[in-house]
Amino acid sequence: MNIENKKSRRKTWEHPWKYKESFLVVLELIFLGLIFEVLSGGKGAPLLKWPVNMGVGAGMVLLLFIIYYGFKSRPMVKWLSSVPAAISAISFFALVVLLLGFIPQDDANANRYLKLLGLTHMKNSWLMMVSGMYFLTSLGLVALRRATPIRRKNLGFLLNHAGLWITIAAGYLGAGDLMRLNLTVLEEHGGMSQAVNQRTQQSYTLPFSVKLIDFNIENYNPKIAILDGRTGSVVFEDGKFLQFIEQGLKATLMDWDVEVLEYEPATFMNEKGYYKTDSVGNAPAAYVKAINSISGEEKEGWISCGSFRVMYQHLALDNHNFLVMTFPEPEKYSSDIVIDDGEREPLSLTLEVNKPFKYKGWKLYQLSYDERMGKWSMVSVIEAVRDPWLPVVYFGIFLLLGGALYLFWIGREIKE
Amino acid sequence: MDWINFPAFAGITFLSWISGATLVNFSSKKKSLETAGTLLVIAGIAALTLFVVMLWINLERPPLRTLGETRLWYSLFLPFVGVITYFRWRYKWFLTYALALASLFLMINYLNPETYSKTLMPALQSPWFVPHVIVYIFSYALLAASSLVAVKGLYQLYYREINLKVLKLADNLVYIGFSFLTLGLLFGALWAKEAWGHYWTWDPKETWAFLTWLCYLGYMHFRHFQPKKVKAPLWALSVAFIVLLICWFGINYLPSAANSVHVYGD
Numbered sequence: 001m002n003i004e005n006k007k008s009r010r011k012t013w014e015h016p017w018k019y020k021e022s023f024l025v026v027l028e029l030i031f032l033g034l035i036f037e038v039l040s041g042g043k044g045a046p047l048l049k050w051p052v053n054m055g056v057g058a059g060m061v062l063l064l065f066i067i068y069y070g071f072k073s074r075p076m077v078k079w080l081s082s083v084p085a086a087i088s089a090i091s092f093f094a095l096v097v098l099l100l101g102f103i104p105q106d107d108a109n110a111n112r113y114l115k116l117l118g119l120t121h122m123k124n125s126w127l128m129m130v131s132g133m134y135f136l137t138s139l140g141l142v143a144l145r146r147a148t149p150i151r152r153k154n155l156g157f158l159l160n161h162a163g164l165w166i167t168i169a170a171g172y173l174g175a176g177d178l179m180r181l182n183l184t185v186l187e188e189h190g191g192m193s194q195a196v197n198q199r200t201q202q203s204y205t206l207p208f209s210v211k212l213i214d215f216n217i218e219n220y221n222p223k224i225a226i227l228d229g230r231t232g233s234v235v236f237e238d239g240k241f242l243q244f245i246e247q248g249l250k251a252t253l254m255d256w257d258v259e260v261l262e263y264e265p266a267t268f269m270n271e272k273g274y275y276k277t278d279s280v281g282n283a284p285a286a287y288v289k290a291i292n293s294i295s296g297e298e299k300e301g302w303i304s305c306g307s308f309r310v311m312y313q314h315l316a317l318d319n320h321n322f323l324v325m326t327f328p329e330p331e332k333y334s335s336d337i338v339i340d341d342g343e344r345e346p347l348s349l350t351l352e353v354n355k356p357f358k359y360k361g362w363k364l365y366q367l368s369y370d371e372r373m374g375k376w377s378m379v380s381v382i383e384a385v386r387d388p389w390l391p392v393v394y395f396g397i398f399l400l401l402g403g404a405l406y407l408f409w410i411g412r413e414i415k416e
Numbered sequence: 417m418d419w420i421n422f423p424a425f426a427g428i429t430f431l432s433w434i435s436g437a438t439l440v441n442f443s444s445k446k447k448s449l450e451t452a453g454t455l456l457v458i459a460g461i462a463a464l465t466l467f468v469v470m471l472w473i474n475l476e477r478p479p480l481r482t483l484g485e486t487r488l489w490y491s492l493f494l495p496f497v498g499v500i501t502y503f504r505w506r507y508k509w510f511l512t513y514a515l516a517l518a519s520l521f522l523m524i525n526y527l528n529p530e531t532y533s534k535t536l537m538p539a540l541q542s543p544w545f546v547p548h549v550i551v552y553i554f555s556y557a558l559l560a561a562s563s564l565v566a567v568k569g570l571y572q573l574y575y576r577e578i579n580l581k582v583l584k585l586a587d588n589l590v591y592i593g594f595s596f597l598t599l600g601l602l603f604g605a606l607w608a609k610e611a612w613g614h615y616w617t618w619d620p621k622e623t624w625a626f627l628t629w630l631c632y633l634g635y636m637h638f639r640h641f642q643p644k645k646v647k648a649p650l651w652a653l654s655v656a657f658i659v660l661l662i663c664w665f666g667i668n669y670l671p672s673a674a675n676s677v678h679v680y681g682d
Contacts, residue, residue, distance in 0.1 A: 083641035087634055094630040101623040123618050171616060180613055332538045353538035354611045365613050385613045393615065397602050404602070408595035409504065411588060 015075035022079075022088035029092065029134055033127035037118035044121050045129040047176035050388070057173045064140040072145070081141035089135040096122060096131045124175075132172055139165050156406035163399030170396060174389025179204070181385075182367065185212035187378040191340055195384055206384060207360060208341040213348070215335050217375040219328035221245050222284050222305050224260070226253050229320040245286050245325060255294050256317060262287040269310055274302055280376050281309025288315060290323055299323075307374070327374075335366055335380040351382060362386050425467040426522045432460030433495065433515045441508050454499070457515065461495050468492060486549070487521045493550045494518040501592065517557060544607030552600035558593030559632070559660055562586045566653035569646070578646055586653060587639060594632045601625055624663035631656035 012020055037044070048056055071077045079085055100122035103114065110120040118125030143161040146154045181195035181204055191209030196202070223242035225234045234242070235254065243251050249260040266282040267274040274285035285304035291297070299315055305325040306312030315323040334352040339359055349357055351366040358364075363385045370377035439453025468488060471479050479485040498514025501507060569582040604622070605615040616622060635652050638645075 083637050087637050087641075090630055090634045090637065094627055094634065097623055097627045097630065100618060101620065101627055105618070178614070330538060332541065354542045356610060356613075363613070367613075383613050387614070390609075390615075397605065397615075400598060401602055404595040404598035407598070408592055411505070411591045 015079065016082075017075070017079040017084070019084045019088070022084040023091075025085075026088045026092045026134070029130050030095075030127065033125070033130035034117055036126035036130070038116055040126065042112075042116040042118060044118055044124040045126045047124065048173060049176040053173040053176055053389075057169060060136065060140075060169065064137070064144060068141055068144040077141065080138055081145050085138045086142060089131075089138045092131045093135050096128050100128075132168065136165060136169055139168075156403055156410055159399045159403035159406060163396050163401075163403050165396070167393055167396030167400060170389050170392035174387060174393065177386075177388050179386040180383060181206070183210060183382045183384055185210050185335070185337070185380050185382060187212050187215060191338070198383075206362070208339055208362075210364070210382060211338040211340070212380050213336040213338060215333070215369055215377050215380045217333040217369070217377070218331045219375060220331045221263075221265070222328045223326045224249070224251060224253070224258065224286075224288070224303075225324055225326055226256075226317070227314065227322045227324045229322060234324075234326070235321075242326065245284070252293075253323070254321070255292050256290045256323075257293055258288055258290045258323065260286050260288050261300075267304070267310065269304070269313075274304065279309075281307050283307035283310035284325065284328060285310075285313070286325060288323060290315065290317060292317075308372075333366065333369060335382065337380075337382070339364075351380075361388070419471070421470075422467065423526060425463055426526055429460040429464045429491075430519055430522060432456045432463065433519060436460065437512050437515050440502075441512060454502070457495060457499060457511070461492065461499070464488075464492050484525050486546075487525050489546055490550060490553060491518040491521040491525070494521075494554065497554060505588070507588075513557070513561065539611045542607055542611060544603055544610070548600060548603040548607055551596050551603060555593045555596035555600055556660065558589050558596065559657065562589035562593060563653055563657035565589065566650045566657075569650045570654065573647060573650065580646070583639075583646060583649065586649075590632060590635060590653070594629075594636065597625075597629055597632065601629055621663065624659070628656070628660045628663045631659050 012024070067077055068081075099119055103119050103122070104110070105120060105122060107120060114120050118127055122128055139161060143158065143165055146157050146161065150158075180198045182198055183192060183195040183206065185192050189212070191211040193206045193209040195204050195206055197204055221244040224245050225242050227233070228235050243249060245260055245263055247260060247263045249258075249263075251258050263284070263286045264274060264276055265284045266277060267285040268277045268279065268282055269275075269285070273287075283304050283306050285302055287300070287302050289298065289300040299317055301315045302313050303315050303323055303325045304310060304313045305327045317323055332352060334350050336348070336350050338346050338348050340346040341360065347359075351357055351364055353366050356363045356365045365383040365385065366380070367383040368381045370379040373379075433456070436453045436456030436459075439449050439456065441453075443449035443453060468479065471488075479488065494514045495511075495518045498511040498518075501514075502511040565582055565586040569578060569586065572578045572582065604625070608617070609615040631652075635649060635656060638652065639649055
């Protein structure tokens, strides 16, 4: 405590700078960021594209090396690579992320002053840019300071600091080269190569075409539930999950003991009831029996969630409670596609959620389908993503993973 | 092997853990008792592993679909990490804490088996699902413990004499918790690239997870720079936990989080 008091007699802005100066610098940077944003008319910082981003990245690295090796004994550089500067940079970044976390982003009806200050598009605002630059400068200099001379005991430190620097810098610089396109393909149509940019809504021609052979959905079984006619919503009992319908299922729903006597996953309905069919638009149906455990009252009949071809059917238990079948939810969906670049042999493959396919610098994802048509959807939406900076980001991420394991293993040991 | 056999396996596991933890904690420096305790804990883990393997074979799919099945994995992984940490750091409290948490999950499964499946949306059906969630749950558990320790420290600071051991303990918890937090965040990013096309989209949960991460990062730097200062880090730890809580379930109520892929429930 005494040492602190003595130090505080140092005048503000007199070196060595500590917390006070660091946070004053941050305050200035906040103003700088807001002023830039207002001058840009609330349009945010420009996204850098190839090769400008590469140049900026190389420039940043070069500048850090020059500053460090040329001026490392200057008080200013010493301060930038000090912990108070680091903490002020972390706090500044955290403040920006906090605003991002609290203010609804990209809201069309946002307050125009918030918009002018960049607070409704934080992720590409000047404020984010300025805080990111301050963060990277401080982080970069710290990493360089520990990296020279390179020592084994600094390994964890380097993995964490250099890893974070590379991840953030590459993520930021690569944002302008990132392309995320939606490609809508239809069954019984030729190959499509016209896609739409998700961010700009502009059309883009892919260097290959994609043809949809078949779109498949595997559904979970529908579930059984009680619908309260007064509220129009399904009754959840103590947050218990609804049960899947299957032949012979016995379940207790509220006061009713329910048994599924018959279950058919694909049916049509006529005057006699539901019958099995493979035709388009079929719906699952179940014949159920419900016994009230208090009054002993018995009800039985067909229920079905229906489809665009089959009528919805419930079983009335009393005046306002109905036994219903929910719509089956997709368990997995996939597209059998053929990719053709006009040069090589066309490629047949299946795209599935969580299983993207890499092709000529693009990554293709199963994104969505025509949900109204469900398992008869003839449409599949495929996302095509190109992110040339990804390997650099991944390199940073893997350094960080190593750093995290190191941190776990070594813990606080180094300093004590 | 089926859920019908669960009570037997859970019972064996629970008994091995509770006797193992007792031996480890009250061995009063008798090496042989401590070793016996550790072995009992490992035996409990082995019994539960056997159950999971048999269940997997029986179901003909990885038992990762229902919430009950996920809890089973928590109960398996928590003690596993507890034992590894124990071998490395000799933290008895930590092993005990992991075992207690795992037993709690076993208990929930015993009382409320939910053996019927709950649907899992296709995007969640990924090998990343389990590590991502388990690492996070574990990290949150550790950071929660660090905040408890910090509150204890604040109490000591204002009403008693502060014992600096309190901050050391908090630091150790934060360091291990932070490394898991980092792993969770990065696993999430790697998974997101496979499932949603990009590793970082500023989804509200991502935003708050990153914010939590920055808070603990700030704490660690502050502690490193001024290890003698006590009041500020104790307060910082308590506040960081509030951010963590917002990230954990608070974001479900934030207006900015209306479209998050992480908002669960109806």
